[in-house]
Amino acid sequence: MARQMIRDVIRDTIDAEMARDENVIMLGEDIVGGMGSPGGPEAIGGIWGTSGGLWAKYGSDRVIDTPISESAIIGAAAGASLTGKRAIAEIMFADFIGVCMDQIWNQVAKFRYMFGGKSKCPIVIRMPYGAGYNAAPQHSQSIHAMVTAMPGLKVVMPTTAADVKGLLTTAIRDDDPVIFLEHKALYGLKGEVPDGEYLIPFGHARQVTQGDDVTILATGMMVGFAEKAAAQLAQDGIGCDLLDLRTTSPLDEEAIMDSVERTGRLLIVDEAPPRCSFATDLSALVANKAFASLKAPIEMVTGPHSPVPFARELESAYVPSPDKIVAAAVKAMSYRRG
Amino acid sequence: MARQMIRDVIRDTIDAEMARDENVIMLGEDIVGGMGSPGGPEAIGGIWGTSGGLWAKYGSDRVIDTPISESAIIGAAAGASLTGKRAIAEIMFADFIGVCMDQIWNQVAKFRYMFGGKSKCPIVIRMPYGAGYNAAPQHSQSIHAMVTAMPGLKVVMPTTAADVKGLLTTAIRDDDPVIFLEHKALYGLKGEVPDGEYLIPFGHARQVTQGDDVTILATGMMVGFAEKAAAQLAQDGIGCDLLDLRTTSPLDEEAIMDSVERTGRLLIVDEAPPRCSFATDLSALVANKAFASLKAPIEMVTGPHSPVPFARELESAYVPSPDKIVAAAVKAMSYRRG
Amino acid sequence: MQHSREALIQAYRQMKTIRVFEERLHDEIALGEIAGFTHLYAGQEACAVGVCEHLGPKDYIISTHRGHGHCIAKGCDVVGMMKEIYGSSDGLCKGKSGSMHIADINKGMLGANGIVGAGAPIAVGAGITAKSNGTVSIAFSGDGACNQGTTFEAMNMAVVLKLPVIFVFENNHYSEHTGESYAVGAESMTVRSAAFGMKAIKANGIDFFSVYDAMRELIEYCKAGNGPASIELDTERFYGHFEGDPQRYRGKGELDRLREERDCLKVFRTKVTEAKLLEGADIDAIDAEVEALIERAVVESKAAPRPTADHVLEDVYISY
Amino acid sequence: MQHSREALIQAYRQMKTIRVFEERLHDEIALGEIAGFTHLYAGQEACAVGVCEHLGPKDYIISTHRGHGHCIAKGCDVVGMMKEIYGSSDGLCKGKSGSMHIADINKGMLGANGIVGAGAPIAVGAGITAKSNGTVSIAFSGDGACNQGTTFEAMNMAVVLKLPVIFVFENNHYSEHTGESYAVGAESMTVRSAAFGMKAIKANGIDFFSVYDAMRELIEYCKAGNGPASIELDTERFYGHFEGDPQRYRGKGELDRLREERDCLKVFRTKVTEAKLLEGADIDAIDAEVEALIERAVVESKAAPRPTADHVLEDVYISY
Numbered sequence A, B: 001m002a003r004q005m006i007r008d009v010i011r012d013t014i015d016a017e018m019a020r021d022e023n024v025i026m027l028g029e030d031i032v033g034g035m036g037s038p039g040g041p042e043a044i045g046g047i048w049g050t051s052g053g054l055w056a057k058y059g060s061d062r063v064i065d066t067p068i069s070e071s072a073i074i075g076a077a078a079g080a081s082l083t084g085k086r087a088i089a090e091i092m093f094a095d096f097i098g099v100c101m102d103q104i105w106n107q108v109a110k111f112r113y114m115f116g117g118k119s120k121c122p123i124v125i126r127m128p129y130g131a132g133y134n135a136a137p138q139h140s141q142s143i144h145a146m147v148t149a150m151p152g153l154k155v156v157m158p159t160t161a162a163d164v165k166g167l168l169t170t171a172i173r174d175d176d177p178v179i180f181l182e183h184k185a186l187y188g189l190k191g192e193v194p195d196g197e198y199l200i201p202f203g204h205a206r207q208v209t210q211g212d213d214v215t216i217l218a219t220g221m222m223v224g225f226a227e228k229a230a231a232q233l234a235q236d237g238i239g240c241d242l243l244d245l246r247t248t249s250p251l252d253e254e255a256i257m258d259s260v261e262r263t264g265r266l267l268i269v270d271e272a273p274p275r276c277s278f279a280t281d282l283s284a285l286v287a288n289k290a291f292a293s294l295k296a297p298i299e300m301v302t303g304p305h306s307p308v309p310f311a312r313e314l315e316s317a318y319v320p321s322p323d324k325i326v327a328a329a330v331k332a333m334s335y336r337r338g
Numbered sequence C, D: 001m002q003h004s005r006e007a008l009i010q011a012y013r014q015m016k017t018i019r020v021f022e023e024r025l026h027d028e029i030a031l032g033e034i035a036g037f038t039h040l041y042a043g044q045e046a047c048a049v050g051v052c053e054h055l056g057p058k059d060y061i062i063s064t065h066r067g068h069g070h071c072i073a074k075g076c077d078v079v080g081m082m083k084e085i086y087g088s089s090d091g092l093c094k095g096k097s098g099s100m101h102i103a104d105i106n107k108g109m110l111g112a113n114g115i116v117g118a119g120a121p122i123a124v125g126a127g128i129t130a131k132s133n134g135t136v137s138i139a140f141s142g143d144g145a146c147n148q149g150t151t152f153e154a155m156n157m158a159v160v161l162k163l164p165v166i167f168v169f170e171n172n173h174y175s176e177h178t179g180e181s182y183a184v185g186a187e188s189m190t191v192r193s194a195a196f197g198m199k200a201i202k203a204n205g206i207d208f209f210s211v212y213d214a215m216r217e218l219i220e221y222c223k224a225g226n227g228p229a230s231i232e233l234d235t236e237r238f239y240g241h242f243e244g245d246p247q248r249y250r251g252k253g254e255l256d257r258l259r260e261e262r263d264c265l266k267v268f269r270t271k272v273t274e275a276k277l278l279e280g281a282d283i284d285a286i287d288a289e290v291e292a293l294i295e296r297a298v299v300e301s302k303a304a305p306r307p308t309a310d311h312v313l314e315d316v317y318i319s320y
């Protein structure tokens, strides 16, 4: 067990997999940094510090710094992965999926299906996402709903240092395409990381807190906020069953059903805007499959139907907060059928 | 009142608006057809036949045929609309949003917000969508969830000839960006169209059938299927309250609530895959706001979590059918709280 | 042109197979036998075959919406292709793909593609693998696709990474209904490609030998580690953009003239017979063979099993 | 260089305003006063001002993530910009945009843009309007953005539609941490632009007069209906890519040398004083004015009102 920052766990995990399998390669903008500059390569190692030292160790054929061309980055990673490599592509901000979505949605996600099950494309697309940096509307978005909706993709949203190691290792070794979403505000977070080989299977939620009154479902940054809220609610005698879903596709339906059947109340926390979101996805699942157990309306705490604004006051009003989560839980608890 | 095919209604409506306002322009691939060819311009007038004759009437400065460059098509339409034009952009298949999503999502949808409310971008983006042509995974998709989720966009999904005229006129005169989704399989459908100026405000659902037993919500192609199902269910004494939502953003929440409070049962029909979909959006809305009225689990009939397959047998198994809708309604009716 | 008799017979058989495959599809589609959108390759055979006769299974190609010719030239099973287009579960892609997405990874054929311009970036990735194998990666594109941003990005990235990728632009002078002279703003797509920093040449896309010789040079160039190259092939499309296209953009008598003067199969036959490399009889024998093969493909396809509802959710994932 | 005294003073004031604005931001950011990502324009002033001094409010420009200089040069209110960057509800964009999206449509400034390459297509659309107004549309891009597919598409479309669009590429030799020589595979971005079928020239991006004269020629050319043009400006970025950048990609002593030898403000001052067009005193007077303006902007920004939660849902739509 070592205590590490998430950004370092990512680099070390990629390093271990590159050492283990020579077919693993990386592509992205500035993942080496300094190519063609007076200062020379490895001047930076990724603007998020998630690939430092890898170019020096594995060279330009495996750690590939690219021009600003996201469609070509994903296309190149896809073509390499279709032909025997295992490519890890970094899109610097998840918001940039807008310029390369076709390659993800109509190519990578559909290859195997279109080709009658006769191909594999073991690609991992890493995308830093989320608000918290006052990075304004085009650099703060959460895109998990969009990719979760795409058949053919697996979608991972780790929240702890240990989970980052276990889930990224699984992602790199998975033969299906994986979207690996890293919350920007979590890169600096430290946590205990198991030594040696460590894999966490997809589709298994993590139980964060246990309780019998209300089920809270969250992912990414929202897990920590929900945990804060749960602690406060516990003081008021409200027991929260908080699940960190870890992967949105596949989804741990069983854990969700077990919990809701026990609590009868559901609260979903999602950083993204409300329409056609992952929050509505979970609500619809429960409203169909666990309706009989529901004692109260399904509550959702999400971002508003607006872009993510810049100013500190606006961004913090935009993002769900522990207080809003507490209020929603209390609302669910105080509901009485008229 | 004239009886017209939807493809002709689209052309005539654009024609009327271009005649009315010289700032209205059109851009798209082959919307003239034959540019730079021996046969010469207007050899076709749009592969869907929705712009025939317009180039001859309005010329190359207003009916602009473009290279195959969807990002530049949307960008050009956006830049023109930011500076005083009202551009109608045609993306030949909605599936191609993958190559131009940034311009729609991070530019057009966010301009006004990012610019502090000091700009307007009256653009209409027309996108033929949906299955039914055995056009295989990359030419058959329904993308309404993706765009409904994007704050800043309005999303229209007309189903009748009359609604196409009323909603397209409203869209072209609207000062906000509008995504206008045309189901490919409906272009040939005929219907009565009101003469003269005809506008339908956004956010007002159309009541298709009335009934007190189960509420059915549908859009586009699914409305006709649901209507068939409702007729069959009526024979078995099940009264369906079928709403054609017309616009997914804004959404007619009031009509939905009124109906569900009356029927206590909800069935949602959506051609798209199930995850993070418009179906789940509607379900979550009702599970939160009309929970007390619900007598049964919320049923959804949607496409499966897969791409749209090519073969006739596969595509028809993929798309929701009247039979599946009937079965789901019967299921909702026969539910008894354990 | 120093080609062995076997090589010439093989090249002709491939071109003829594509031609008959497409002509037969044209008829079958008219009969309403076949669903979906089909884009026929007839007229451009010398391009696909002139390129692919140089390639082995570890060389990669990626194709376009007009992919049948590339598939056949790269060795995809013709009967399996026909079954796919007929929507059979025995088809090369189990009826999931139809005409527009046929692929056979084991043959190095990375797929026809319904998204114009999507192939070039993927070919760059195959070029990364090719570089480590000492093989090459080929991106087929059209005169319309060359204007798509993805194609430009791919060209620049291939140059930056010095990859063995060859961008083959089949200029059949139309993108759907639009003339190439309208949509390509540059003096030519070749001049434009050259300015990206790659070797860029042209060849005669209705002459197998012109394409074949030019490609030999480019493949040697790329395998020698010089980075990517591009080639523009002047060729012709004999049918509509898609089946059902009224082709009003054609000039008067254009199609008859093309069939008469610009048919790559006639050009080939004349060249090899005049040069006494093959007899007319050799060619007639291949024609008969090919006709029989395609006839069998159609007969088997009509009888082939159809997929069932339970297939819809198969092959979305390897494991989920 | 036949410039009126007023014109020279105006040009210098604009450049100096940008410089002081950016240097002050650099200090304020170091104090933790300002949130978000900020990309400073200092060093490139001659580019923005050399271009925009030709333009009126009906001429359009679209900018990049490094937009402050373009905004100021196009006439955006400097105090409103500073307030925006400070996140005030009195800011030019009500605190919604911050540094990366500042716009003022009435001034013909269509926005800084956080998406690299997104501006060029939008400039093509403004070019459609400009064509009907007899004005021009300018797309500012960098040496990194020139490799994005959207930029290439925009260039081709502008040529096809013969629009009065000028693609201004500010080559500051870096895209984030990557050298231009690595990311641009072509011999030069100018050679590449020319091959798209447009007039493409270079100018000295640290010399206002070089930029200004070259732009006069291009604007006349575009307004005459010749279609688009492009210009590459050789210039320098004085700060990091973003504030906080360690700049390890710089050469030894590079920054000092740039400040010493490649400062467009020094170049301007030397030229105009040696040519006796302005006195040192004139310039010192402007410097003082500008310092005072920026000081006021900062003081007012710190005191300016902050937005409140109820603003979040404002201006998503005009009506909904």
Ligand SMILES: Cc1ncc(C[n+]2csc(CCOP(=O)(O)OP(=O)(O)O)c2C)c(N)n1
Pocket: B029, B068, B070, B092, B096, B099, C064, C065, C066, C114, C115, C116, C117, C141, C142, C143, C144, C145, C146, C172, C174, C175, C176, C241
């Ligand atoms: C991204 C995208 N845009 C538009 C289309 C529609 N489309 C299909 S083929 C085609 C023309 C392609 O022309 P070209 O590249 O010359 O190939 P050709 O058809 O001549 O073989 C178009 C516009 C598409 N499939 N994908």
Ligand SMILES: Cc1ncc(C[n+]2csc(CCOP(=O)(O)OP(=O)(O)O)c2C)c(N)n1
Pocket: A029, A068, A070, A092, A096, A099, D064, D065, D066, D114, D115, D116, D117, D141, D142, D143, D144, D145, D146, D172, D174, D175, D176, D241
């Ligand atoms: C689509 C997209 N990709 C990547 C980025 C991240 N990014 C922001 S600025 C930048 C470098 C741009 O370089 P250049 O065009 O030379 O402009 P400069 O920073 O030198 O002014 C990058 C990669 C982005 N904002 N958008």
Ligand SMILES: [Mg+2]
Pocket: C142, C143, C144, C170, C171, C172, C173, C174, C175, C176
């Ligand atoms: Mg063509």
Ligand SMILES: [Mg+2]
Pocket: D142, D143, D144, D170, D171, D172, D173, D174, D175, D176
């Ligand atoms: Mg730069």
